Structure formats: structure tokens, C-alpha cells
Amino acid sequence: MSLDTPNDKPTSKARAARKAPASKAGGASAKAGAASTAMSPAQYKAFTDTLLTVLSGNLQARVPAELVGEGGAEMAQLLNQVLDNLAESEHRKQVSAQEIDQALDALIGLVREGDLSRWNTSTEDPQLGPLLEGFGKVIETLRTFVREINEAALRLSSSANQVLAASTQHETSSTEQAAAIHETTATMEELKHASAQIAENAGSVARVAEETLGAARAGRGAIGEFIQAMQQIRSDGVAVADSIAKLSKRVERIGTVVEVIDEIADRSDLLALNAALEGSRAGEAGKGFSIVAAEMRRLAENVLDSTKEIKNLITEIREATAAAAGAAEASKSATESGEKLGAVAAQAVEGILAGVQETSDAARVINLATQQQRTATEQVVASMAEIEDVTRQTTQASKQATGAAAELTQLAGRLAELIKRFKAD
Amino acid sequence: MNDEHVHEREGVDILFFDIGASTFGTDASQVLRIDRSLPEDITLPELGLPHRGHRALVFDTPEGEGHLKVDAVHAVRSIPLSALRRMPPTAGAAPYAVGVCLEEDRAVLLIDLVETARTQGRH
Amino acid sequence: MAPDRAVAAQARPEQEFFCFRVGDLRLGVPSENVLEVLRAGLLTPLPRTPSFIMGVTGHRGEVLPVVDLLRFLSKGEARIGPRTRLFVGITGSYVAGVVADTVLGLRRIPVAEILPPPLGGDASAEHLLGVVQGHGTQDAINLLNFSKLLQTARQRAVAR
Numbered sequence: 001m002s003l004d005t006p007n008d009k010p011t012s013k014a015r016a017a018r019k020a021p022a023s024k025a026g027g028a029s030a031k032a033g034a035a036s037t038a039m040s041p042a043q044y045k046a047f048t049d050t051l052l053t054v055l056s057g058n059l060q061a062r063v064p065a066e067l068v069g070e071g072g073a074e075m076a077q078l079l080n081q082v083l084d085n086l087a088e089s090e091h092r093k094q095v096s097a098q099e100i101d102q103a104l105d106a107l108i109g110l111v112r113e114g115d116l117s118r119w120n121t122s123t124e125d126p127q128l129g130p131l132l133e134g135f136g137k138v139i140e141t142l143r144t145f146v147r148e149i150n151e152a153a154l155r156l157s158s159s160a161n162q163v164l165a166a167s168t169q170h171e172t173s174s175t176e177q178a179a180a181i182h183e184t185t186a187t188m189e190e191l192k193h194a195s196a197q198i199a200e201n202a203g204s205v206a207r208v209a210e211e212t213l214g215a216a217r218a219g220r221g222a223i224g225e226f227i228q229a230m231q232q233i234r235s236d237g238v239a240v241a242d243s244i245a246k247l248s249k250r251v252e253r254i255g256t257v258v259e260v261i262d263e264i265a266d267r268s269d270l271l272a273l274n275a276a277l278e279g280s281r282a283g284e285a286g287k288g289f290s291i292v293a294a295e296m297r298r299l300a301e302n303v304l305d306s307t308k309e310i311k312n313l314i315t316e317i318r319e320a321t322a323a324a325a326g327a328a329e330a331s332k333s334a335t336e337s338g339e340k341l342g343a344v345a346a347q348a349v350e351g352i353l354a355g356v357q358e359t360s361d362a363a364r365v366i367n368l369a370t371q372q373q374r375t376a377t378e379q380v381v382a383s384m385a386e387i388e389d390v391t392r393q394t395t396q397a398s399k400q401a402t403g404a405a406a407e408l409t410q411l412a413g414r415l416a417e418l419i420k421r422f423k424a425d
Numbered sequence: 426m427n428d429e430h431v432h433e434r435e436g437v438d439i440l441f442f443d444i445g446a447s448t449f450g451t452d453a454s455q456v457l458r459i460d461r462s463l464p465e466d467i468t469l470p471e472l473g474l475p476h477r478g479h480r481a482l483v484f485d486t487p488e489g490e491g492h493l494k495v496d497a498v499h500a501v502r503s504i505p506l507s508a509l510r511r512m513p514p515t516a517g518a519a520p521y522a523v524g525v526c527l528e529e530d531r532a533v534l535l536i537d538l539v540e541t542a543r544t545q546g547r548h
Numbered sequence: 549m550a551p552d553r554a555v556a557a558q559a560r561p562e563q564e565f566f567c568f569r570v571g572d573l574r575l576g577v578p579s580e581n582v583l584e585v586l587r588a589g590l591l592t593p594l595p596r597t598p599s600f601i602m603g604v605t606g607h608r609g610e611v612l613p614v615v616d617l618l619r620f621l622s623k624g625e626a627r628i629g630p631r632t633r634l635f636v637g638i639t640g641s642y643v644a645g646v647v648a649d650t651v652l653g654l655r656r657i658p659v660a661e662i663l664p665p666p667l668g669g670d671a672s673a674e675h676l677l678g679v680v681q682g683h684g685t686q687d688a689i690n691l692l693n694f695s696k697l698l699q700t701a702r703q704r705a706v707a708r
Contacts, residue, residue, distance in 0.1 A: 266587075266631070269651075273585045276654045280564055280579045290654065297653060447593070470597030474629075512594075515642060516604055516613040518707025519596035527606040532592040534604075 043072040047079065059087040073362040092125075099123045103132055114422040115141045146422040151418045157412035164405035171398035178391045185384040192377040199370035206363035212356045234335040241328040245309045248321045255314050258307050265303035272297035434525065435506060439526060441499040441533070444483065445473030448533055450526050453501045455538045457483045457490070466492035469541060471519060472534075484538040491542035509535070562658045566635065567689055568648035570626055571618045574689045577646075579654055581637050581694040588614075588632040588647060598705050602626070605645055607636065612645040615701060621672040639695040642702055655689075662691060675700065688695070 039047075046067035053061035058408035062083060063076035106119045119139045123129050278287030438453035449472065462481040468474070479495040485491070485548040510525045513520050521540035568619050591603040591614055600620035614634065616626040626632075626647040634645045657680050661678035665676035677691040 119598070153658055270585055270587070270633075273653070277579060277582055277584065280654055294653065467647045469595065510606075510609075510611040512602070513611055513613055515644065515702045515705055516594055516601055517597050518594040518601075522595050525592065525604055525606065527609065527611070530589045530606065532590070532604055532606040532611065534592055534594065 008163040035086055040069075043068045043075060046158040047072070047076070048084075050079070054083060054086075059083065059090055074276055093313045096123070096125050096128060099125060099128060099132070103135065107135070110139070110142075114146075116146060116217045142422075143148065143424040146419065146424040150416070150419045150422075150424070151410060153416040155407065160409040160412040164402065164409045167398065167402040167405040171395065171402045174391065178388065178395055181384060181391055185381060185388060188377055188381045188384060192374055192381065195370045195377060196372045198372065199367050202366035204369060206360050206367065209356045209360035210365060211359065213353065216352045217351050220346065220353065223342050223346045223349060225348065227339055227367050230335045230338040230342055234332060234339065237328050237331045237335060241325065243330065244321050244324045244328055248318070248325070251317045251321065253312055254310070258310050258314065261303060262307045262311075265300045265307065268300040269297055269304070272300060352397045433449070436503040437506065437509060438501050439504045439535070440501045441484075442480075442495045443497040443499070444469075444475050444495050447473050448499075449536050450504075450533045451538055453538045455484045457485055459483065459498050460492070462494045463492065466494040467541060468494045469521075469544070472536075482538060484542070486539050486542045488542070491538060493538060493541055561660070562656045563662070564654055564656050565689070565691060567652035567655050568635070569634070569652060570648050571624045573618065573621070573623055574652070574687070575617065576655065576657070576689045576691040577635075577637065577694045578677075578691075581639055583636040583638050583643070585651055586634045586636065586645070588628050588645075588646045591628065598701075600701065601705060602628075602647065605634070607645070610643065612643060613705075614645040614647060615698075616646075616647055620697070620701060621675075623672070625690040637694055637698060639698045642698050644698060644701070652689075656707065663689075695705075 046063055050061050050063040062080045063072075065073060065076055067106050068076045109115045109118050116139055119136060272293045276290045276297070279288075279290035279293055282289065439450040440453040440456055441448055441450050443449075460481045460483050462478050466478075466481045468478070475494050475496050478496060480495050480498055481492040482495055482498070483490055483492055504526055508527050510527060512522055512524050521537045521544055522534055523537045523540070524535040526535055559606045564579040566579045566582040567574070567576045569575070586607060589605055591605050592600065593603040595688075597603075597613075600616050602614040602616050605612055606612075615637075617626040619625045626649075628647065629649075633648045633651050635648055635651070637644055637646050662678040662680055664678050666675045666679070675693050676699040680689050680691060682688055
């Protein structure tokens with residue numbers, strides 16, 4: 001029992017005041033009991049004082065048994081019993097009120113602060129019990145909700161962040177892609193111009209190659225004539241060399257003949273000399289003989305002089321033929337090298353012709369190829385423009401998506417923030 | 426040279442040899458053998474200097490063996506007496522230049538080896 | 549025999565000379581001292597001969613000493629070429645070949661035209677008979693006393 005616990009709350013006083021009519025009714029029944037029994041004034045006063053004390057709010061007040069004596073003992077006992085009951089009842093009322101207050105406080109906290117954690121109200125009051133139990137169930141459900149929402153909000157926030165990140169990245173790459181495409185388009189434009197330039201250059205090359213072709217053909221003709229001329233000179237030179245060789249041989253033959261003549265003249269000279277000596281020894285008889293011998297000697301000397309002259313001539317002819325042979329040899333080797341050079345030149349010109357032909361063909365092929373390339377490039381440029389357009393749209397969409405994602409993230413944040421206000425645990 | 430001896434045989438065996446660029450002849454009977462030359466062997470600068478002088482004609486002298494340094498030794502040929510001439514004294518040649526062997530238009534000097542040794546000795 | 553011919557020659561108003569050139573010398577030898585003219589063939593050099601003996605050569609089965617007059621007269625040195633001549637000179641029993649660059653021929657020279665050798669000349673003058681002037685000074689010919697010359701040569705060679 002909590003009867004010793006003073007109840008200082010104003011509310012309980014007010015309620016005690018409200019219970020006053022009920023205690024008046026009790027008083028009435030006590031009056032009826034007194035009427036049936038005669039009482040001393042002192043006894044009466046004891047009853048009255050007790051009742052007045054109770055009425056003034058002190059439910060602990062009891063009729064003291066010593067004051068009422070034997071006549072009033074029964075009455076006092078009854079009244080005290082009534083007062084005990086009343087106090088009991090009042091106490092119960094107070095407990096209930098306290099429990100209700102607690103529940104109300106919890107509900108107020110829930111409503112004001114979203115705090116669901118404070119609910120642990122219980123009662124022994126059988127009437128109040130089911131109500132609080134109902135509340136408890138509702139709050140438990142709410143707690144579960146809050147927990148789940150909190151978790152979902154967290155997940156949502158995380159997902160929204162991921163979406164935002166992805167969206168931002170997409171936007172970035174989309175922008176980059178747009179830049180790359182723009183660049184590619186520019187490059188393709190340049191390529192188109194370059195192709196045009198190449199086509200033009202190839203055209204020029206083809207024209208120059210045609211001109212070169214003409215010149216080289218003319219050169220080929222000239223070289224052919226040159227080679228023919230060289231061959232003619234060489235065959236002439238060979239004939240000259242042959243003639244020189246023949247001449248040389250004949251001159252040598254003359255030389256040997258002259259040697260023989262020389263030898264004969266020399267011997268004649270000696271013979272004539274010795275004959276003259278013989279004649280001299282023969283005295284007058286040999287005189288005529290000596291004259292003949294002297295004449296013979298003179299002839300021999302003339303012959304020797306002539307052969308000397310011939311020898312000089314032969315030497316000159318030898319020198320001249322040697323020089324001519326040298327010249328012919330030089331001419332031969334010159335014409336040979338001329339022919340070789342001509343052949344080399346002809347080969348070179350053939351090479352040039354082939355090369356120029358190839359160049360011309362190649363230039364034409366390049367021209368054609370660059371034209372095709374230009375067409376292709378133009379198509380690529382057009383396609384790139386389309387892609388650029390699409391990319392721009394994509395970028396735009398990405399931006400929107402990013403905005404939405406950002407908003408979503410914000411919302412998720414707010415939701416999380418809101419749900420945080422509900423304290424489930 | 427022994428005139429009586431060569432008359433009997435109607436010819437003389439002559440050994441031909443070279444010193445430097447020239448060819449000489451000597452009575453083959455004077456030559457004991459042909460040997461490798463030695464540094465101290467006789468040379469006759471009047472006949473020309475030997476090119477290499479790898480050979481020596483070895484002959485007998487009253488003082489012993491004589492060695493004449495020569496370049497090449499040709500065959501020994503029998504030369505008819507009619508082709509041999511004594512050296513004319515008017516030429517005033519060295520005593521070892523005893524004669525000449527006439528072959529066509531060529532005259533080969535004949536050397537008396539024993540005289541060369543004597544000449545060398547006088548030097 | 550030779551002195552007889554010489555006497556006979558002196559009796560005649562002219563004398564025949566075998567004239568030739570060797571080096572820068574134009575010389576004449578009495579024709580009776582000349583047997584024959586040859587080509588200078590191969591010479592065989594001899595050891596230790598006097599320098600004017602160029603060597604020996606074979607001729608008609610004889611061995612001839614070959615004399616260089618240029619060296620003998622101290623007028624230079626003879627050279628043997630393809631046209632060089634060799635005349636066979638004789639005096640008494642002494643025969644020798646003499647080198648001549650060119651044979652000028654046999655000349656009959658009037659004795660009156662033979663001038664005595666110049667006085668105060670060099671040592672070669674002792675072998676000269678005299679000098680005969682030609683058409684110009686270049687044509688002057690020194691006439692040799694060939695017998696004396698050969699004898700001197702012989703003495704010089706043998707005396708060694």
C-alpha cells in the first residue's frame with residue numbers, strides 16, 4: 001500500500017475535490033446511523049472532526065477509538081472502514097491517472113519528437129490495460145515501419161548517389177564523346193581538303209609525267225641515232241686501224257729490205273776498199289782497177305746515204321703510224337665507251353620511260369582514289385554530323401538525367417533526414 | 426802447253442768456264458776437279474769480277490793445290506789444233522793469257538791455271 | 549821490202565795514203581802498210597795489256613791485237629759501233645788491227661803538198677810524217693809514220 005505517499009499534485013487535489021459529493025453521500029449515511037444511536041457531544045465532535053478532515057482532503061484521517069468510547073466504537077469502526085475503502089479507491093484512481101498521464105506523455109513525445117522508443121507503458125488497471133496494449137501494438141508497428149523506412153531511405157540515398165555518379169559520368173563521357181566527334185569531324189574536313197589537294201597534285205604529276213614521257217621518247221630516238229653514229233665511227237676506225245696495221249707491216253718489210261740493201265752496200269764498200277788496196281799494190285797495172293773501185297765505193301756510199309734517208313723516213317712513218325694507231329685505238333675505245341654510254345643512256349631512258357609511265361598510272365590511280373576518298377570522307381562527315389547531333393541530344397539527356405539524379409539524391413537525403421526524426425530504438 | 430802431246434791427239438780438251446760476263450778456256454788436263462769455292466780462293470780482277478763465284482777450278486801447282494774462283498763451268502770440248510793460237514807477244518798480255526781459241530768470229534781467251542797461281546803468288 | 553817501196557814512193561812525185569777518221573782525228577797511213585779493211589767484229593779483251601790494246605780478234609786464222617790510236621795518241625778513246633772499221637796494218641812481221649770510225653779512202657797525195665809536222669806540237673808529232681791540207685782546215689789530214697808507230701806500240705807492250 002502506498003497510503004503513506006503524499007499526493008501533492010494539484011490534479012489529484014482537484015480530483016479529490018470532485019470526489020467531494022461522493023463523501024457527502026457517505027456523510028449522509030453516517031447521519032442516518034447517528035440518528036439511531038444517542039451520542040455525547042464529545043463523541044459527535046470526534047466524528048465530525050474526522051469527517052471534516054477527510055473532506056478537507058486528508059483521506060488518512062480516522063476516528064480515533066479512544067474519543068468515541070464504547071457507544072460510538074461500532075460507528076467509528078464502520079466509518080473508518082468506509083474511509084479505508086474510500087482511501088483505497090482514491091489511491092487506485094490516482095495510479096490510473098498516473099498511468100494515463102504516462103501514456104499521454106509517451107504519445108505526446110511520439111507526436112512532438114517522433115520518439116517511439118519511450119513507449120513502455122504498462123498498467124495493472126484491467127480497464128486501461130487493453131487500451132495501452134492496443135497503443136503498444138500500434139507503436140510497435142510504427143517502429144517497424146520507421147525502421148524499414150529508415151533502411152529504405154538509406155538504400156535509396158545510396159542508390160540515388162550511385163545513379164547520380166553514373167549519370168554524371170555518363171554526362172562527362174557524353175561531353176567528351178561530343179568533343180571527340182567534333183574533333184573527328186574537323187579532322188575529316190581537313191582530310192577532305194587534303195584529299196582534294198592530293199587529287200590536284202596527282203593531276204599535276206600526271207600532266208608532268210605525260211610531258212616527261214614525250215621528252216624521254218625524243219631522247220630515246222636521239223640516243224639510238226647517237227649509238228648508230230658511234231657504231232659507224234667505230235667500224236670506220238677499225239678500217240683505219242687495219243689500214244694502219246697493213247701500212248705498218250709494209251713499212252717494216254721496207255725496213256728489212258733496206259737493211260739488206262744497207263748490208264750489201266756496206267759489203268760493197270768494204271770490197272771496193274780492199275779492191276782499191278789490191279789495185280794499189282798492183283802498181284800502175286792496178287790503177288784503172290783502183291778508179292773503178294773508188295767509183296764503186298762512191299756508189300755504195302750513195303746507196304748508204306739513200307738507205308739512211310729511207311731509214312729516217314721509215315722511222316718517221318713508224319712514229320706517224322704508231323701515233324695514228326694510238327689515235328685509232330683511242331678513237332676505238334672512245335667510240336666503244338661512247339656506245340656503252342649510249343647503251344647506258346638508252347637503258348636509263350627506258351627506265352625513265354617505264355618509271356614515268358608508272359608515275360603517270362600511279363598519279364591517275366591516286367587521283368581516282370582520292371576522289372573516291374573525298375566522296376567517302378564527305379559521307380563520313382555527314383555521318384559524323386548526325387552522330388554529333390545525336391550525341392548532343394544524349395548529352396542533353398545526360399544532363400537532365402544528372403539533374404534528376406541530383407534531385408533524387410536530394411530527396412533521398414531529405415527522406416533520410418525526415419525519417420531520422422523517428423526514433424525507433 | 427805441250428805441243429808434242431797435242432800433235433799426237435790432233436786436238437786439245439778445253440774446259441770452258443765463265444767469270445762475270447766473259448767466257449774463258451783452259452787445258453782440261455790441268456784441272457784436278459771442280460769444287461765449291463772458298464773465300465780465300467784466287468780471283469783475277471783483270472778477267473772481270475765473278476758474279477757469285479760459287480765454283481772453283483782446282484789444279485795442281487808445285488806449291489800444292491790452286492783454286493780459281495769462277496761463276497759457271499761448261500762442258501769440256503775437244504778443240505782441233507788448227508783453232509788454237511798462241512797469244513801474240515805484241516799484245517803485251519798477262520803471262521797466264523797464253524792463247525786464243527778461234528771459233529767462227531769469236532776468240533776465246535785461253536788461261537794457264539798454273540800461271541794464275543804464280544801471278545797470284547807474286548801479288 | 550817495205551824500205552824499197554818507200555824509196556820508190558819517194559822517187560815518185562806522189563804517195564798513196566789510206567785515209568780514215570777516228571774520233572776527231574783525220575789520219576792517213578801509207579797504203580803499203582794496209583793489207584785489208586774489215587768490220588770491227590767481236591773483240592776479246594785481254595788481261596793486263598797496255599790501254600791502247602783493246603784486245604784481240606780472230607782474222608783469217610790469225611789473232612790480231614787491236615790498237616786504239618786515240619788512246620795511243622792520248623786523244624781520247626775509240627768506240628766500237630756497227631759501222632766501225634778495222635784495217636789490218638802491217639810493218640815488217642808485225643801485224644795489228646787498227647780501229648777507224650770511217651774510212652775516207654785511198655788518196656794519192658803529191659809529195660810536194662805534204663807539209664812537215666808543226667814544231668812544238670804534242671808527243672803525237674813524233675809519229676807524224678807530215679800534214680796535208682785539204683780544201684779547208686777541217687779537211688787537213690795528219691799522215692802517220694805507221695811503221696814507227698807500230699814499232700813504238702810493240703816496244704811499249706813487250707817492255708812491260
